[in-house]
Structures are given as C-alpha cells and as structure tokens.
Amino acid sequence: MTEQSERPEGLEQQAVLLVAGLADLTVSTLGSALGTMCGLLRRSDKAALAAEAERELLTRGRLALDRHAAVPPAHLEILARRSMARQVDEGV
Secondary structure, three states, X not given: OOHHHHOOOOHHHHHHHHHHHHHHHHHHHHHHHHHHHHHHHOOXXXXXXXXXXXXXXXXXXXXXXXXXXXXXXXXXXXXXXXXXXXXHHHOO
C-alpha cells in the first residue's frame, strides 16, 4: 500500500475511521484487548506500539465502514453491465 492510501484525506474522515475501528475492535475482542492493554503498559516501546495501534484502528475502521455502510450493487445492474460489455466486445 502507498502511504497516501493509508492516511485518510481529512481529519473528519480520520476521526470516523478511528471511531469505527475502535468500535469494531471493542465488539470483536473486548476480553483479549483488556489483557493485551495490561501487557502493553509494561513495555518500553510505547510510541511505536501507539503508532501501530493507530494504523490498525484506521484499517479496521475502513473495513468496518466498507462492510456495514456500503450498499452492494443491484443484481440487475450487474447483469446489465455485463450484457453491455459483452455487446461491445462482440461489436453489436
């Protein structure tokens, strides 16, 4: 991935992705996250871990929003596009 695709364009979008990622992380791994946090507090490389956690939350947020907010394309629309593409390929 490029660095540009890893960083959201605006602060609002970054905030939304962070919140959605945090919510997804909390719902899916609440128990293990608490145990992990206790272990992280004793580590010396907290800044690197925080940066990695931010990237992880942004990625989780992006995936969560894509999974729950995106409307799948209509089935008939997909069929119509395939039919048009086939007609163009055949020269009809």
